[in-house]
Amino acid sequence: MSDQKITPRAEDYSRWYQDVITEADLVDSSPVRGCMVLKPHGYAIWEAIRDDLDQRFKATGHVNAYFPLFIPQSFLTKEAQHVEGFAKECAVVTHHRLKATPEGVIPDPDAVLDEPLVVRPTSETIIWHMYGRWISSWRDLPILINQWANVVRWEMRTRPFLRTAEFLWQEGHTAHATAAEAQEETRRMLEVYRDFCWQTLAVPVVMGVKTASERFAGAVDTYCIEGMMQNGWALQAGTSHFLGQNFARAFDVTFQNKEGTLEHVWATSWGVSTRLVGAVIMAHSDDEGLVLPPKVAPVQIVLVPITRADNQEKVMAFVDGVAARLRGRFRVKVDDRDNMKPGAKYFEWERKGVPLRIEVGPRDVDNHAVFCKLRTEPGKFSLPADEGLADAIGAVLDKMQAAMLDKALATRKARTHRVDSYEELKARLESDSGWFLVPWTDDAENEAAIKAETKATIRCYPLEGQEEAQGRTCFYSGRRATHMAIFSRAY
RNA sequence: CGGGGUAUAGCGCAGCCUGGUAGCGCGUCUGCUUCGGGAGCAGAAGGCCGUAGGUUCAAAUCCUGCUACCCCGACCA
Numbered sequence A: 001m002s003d004q005k006i007t008p009r010a011e012d013y014s015r016w017y018q019d020v021i022t023e024a025d026l027v028d029s030s031p032v033r034g035c036m037v038l039k040p041h042g043y044a045i046w047e048a049i050r051d052d053l054d055q056r057f058k059a060t061g062h063v064n065a066y067f068p069l070f071i072p073q074s075f076l077t078k079e080a081q082h083v084e085g086f087a088k089e090c091a092v093v094t095h096h097r098l099k100a101t102p103e104g105v106i107p108d109p110d111a112v113l114d115e116p117l118v119v120r121p122t123s124e125t126i127i128w129h130m131y132g133r134w135i136s137s138w139r140d141l142p143i144l145i146n147q148w149a150n151v152v153r154w155e156m157r158t159r160p161f162l163r164t165a166e167f168l169w170q171e172g173h174t175a176h177a178t179a180a181e182a183q184e185e186t187r188r189m190l191e192v193y194r195d196f197c198w199q200t201l202a203v204p205v206v207m208g209v210k211t212a213s214e215r216f217a218g219a220v221d222t223y224c225i226e227g228m229m230q231n232g233w234a235l236q237a238g239t240s241h242f243l244g245q246n247f248a249r250a251f252d253v254t255f256q257n258k259e260g261t262l263e264h265v266w267a268t269s270w271g272v273s274t275r276l277v278g279a280v281i282m283a284h285s286d287d288e289g290l291v292l293p294p295k296v297a298p299v300q301i302v303l304v305p306i307t308r309a310d311n312q313e314k315v316m317a318f319v320d321g322v323a324a325r326l327r328g329r330f331r332v333k334v335d336d337r338d339n340m341k342p343g344a345k346y347f348e349w350e351r352k353g354v355p356l357r358i359e360v361g362p363r364d365v366d367n368h369a370v371f372c373k374l375r376t377e378p379g380k381f382s383l384p385a386d387e388g389l390a391d392a393i394g395a396v397l398d399k400m401q402a403a404m405l406d407k408a409l410a411t412r413k414a415r416t417h418r419v420d421s422y423e424e425l426k427a428r429l430e431s432d433s434g435w436f437l438v439p440w441t442d443d444a445e446n447e448a449a450i451k452a453e454t455k456a457t458i459r460c461y462p463l464e465g466q467e468e469a470q471g472r473t474c475f476y477s478g479r480r481a482t483h484m485a486i487f488s489r490a491y
Numbered sequence B: 001c002g003g004g005g006u007a008u009a010g011c012g013c014a015g016c017c018u019g020g021u022a023g024c025g026c027g028u029c030u031g032c033u034u035c036g037g038g039a040g041c042a043g044a045a046g047g048c049c050g051u052a053g054g055u056u057c058a059a060a061u062c063c064u065g066c067u068a069c070c071c072c073g074a075c076c077a
Helices: A013-023 A040-059 A073-077 A080-089 A124-134 A179-199 A246-250 A275-284 A312-326 A342-351 A362-367 A389-414 A422-431 A444-454
Strands: A027-029 A036-038 A070-072 A092-095 A098-101 A104-107 A112-119 A143-152 A166-176 A206-209 A221-228 A234-244 A254-256 A262-264 A266-273 A301-305 A332-334 A356-360 A369-374 A380-384 A416-418 A435-440 A457-462 A483-488
Touching: A013 A275, A036 A040, A040 A143, A040 A166, A040 A179, A040 A275, A070 A073, A073 A080, A073 A112, A073 A124, A080 A246, A124 A143, A124 A166, A124 A246, A166 A179, A179 A206, A179 A221, A179 A234, A179 A266, A221 A275, A221 A389, A221 A457, A234 A246, A234 A275, A246 A266, A266 A275, A275 A389, A301 A312, A301 A342, A312 A332, A312 A356, A312 A362, A312 A389, A342 A356, A356 A362, A356 A389, A362 A369, A369 A389, A380 A389, A389 A416, A422 A435, A422 A444, A435 A457, A444 A457
Parallel strands: A301 A332, A301 A356, A416 A435
Antiparallel strands: A027 A036, A070 A112, A092 A112, A098 A104, A143 A166, A166 A266, A206 A221, A206 A457, A221 A234, A234 A266, A254 A262, A356 A369, A369 A380, A435 A483, A457 A483
16 A cells, blocks of 8 residues: 555645545545545445434434425525525536537537526525425424435535535424524524534534624524634534524415414524534544544454464454454454555554554464554553453443543643734734634624634634623724634634 | 646656657565565556647647646635
């Protein structure tokens, strides 16, 4: 395999990110600009994320459904803010047939669609069109639907996982009888995301509210979870929107309440995407390659037999026995390739982010033990290969998962800076990248001015700690502060 | 979409300036020996040089268009 091809983080952080992904064999580029192929090892991370979240959605009363990829163009025009937000990045289908010509194949001029179809950039419009047909009474509410789907946003500049033209995601779309109920749903799902990121991804995201300029096109309020990457930049890991009655009005979706009067329906939508895979990679990996928390690692344990011709049978029988004992509880791989030396296998699985490696040689067979190495710790240790092995390994992996969260949390805390003046922010953005927590007076023009000058944006008004703004003055305008804001450079 | 760079075997590169029909390392295949931190030897396979044109007796090499990728900006999950 390749030799030390991962650029160190300190040298070039984006090259490092690129290298880690390539070396771990997560994706391949596609012939179409901005699109990526998710290779099995990369897709498996998404599968683990999807399966975990799907359970959480179902546990909070949601059901899955599927809405079509194509949306009539006219639907996109119905909600004014929504059009403005998405019009610039939509792929549009205009023909339904190809035609062979001497110059090659072209869209058949005789097969132009009456109305062009937009490839969904998000599904609010088609879903609210359908909800209009399904809702007439308060008894039809709430509707709590989620869908797992792909969407397309024609992005100018792309990065694997973090921003691609087509990406996989889930979008929850709920319909409620009251504003309070919809707001509660918005916050409930935000909390689902937060807990998932902390517990499953070991990424200690912060929950917050977006300012008007960062709000979802068509939302009344946009909540978000923001994660800090190792270079101190922020990454929006998920959003949950309170849509008010905007889409219900645009698509004329009303219900008859218990008093018999017609009201517009209240809405939410919430989503996370394959960007989460990028967040996990960036949050935990090191200069040796991918590091994954055990809960989402496609392979949690790799067994590497160390054999010679005269002991191969003995060692392999032992390895197979250990693997059989661990399968069913863990995702286990036995690397029995005979064309690679054990050392080469160690490097390969380290690059690929396998949390626990178990080396088994003749000495271990004789001792009835296995020799273990954690991806995140320097030393190796031996465990008895008895009935308690699976429990012992479970404990080790749980501890690793918790340690990864602690480490990421410590980094986030160390790199969250409180500053009181704009001068200090500008100076420290260069020297000391991270998040900057400041007292702030909500003002879109000032926000834009700061972004233009520093490239830092307001990631959110964090839900926790807003009371700190009481009685303080805005670090930029000197006016009475309305919020505590997190400024940071972001992906 | 603006500025810059790149495109030659699966991967990383040389060859291009000074045109003459393609080479190196790694990987792959076969065999033997190896195997507790990136194995050794021997043999072999694999590329109409991103793509479409142009110049020329002749193009990987010179010229033009297009496409993709990377870096930096503006837009965004």
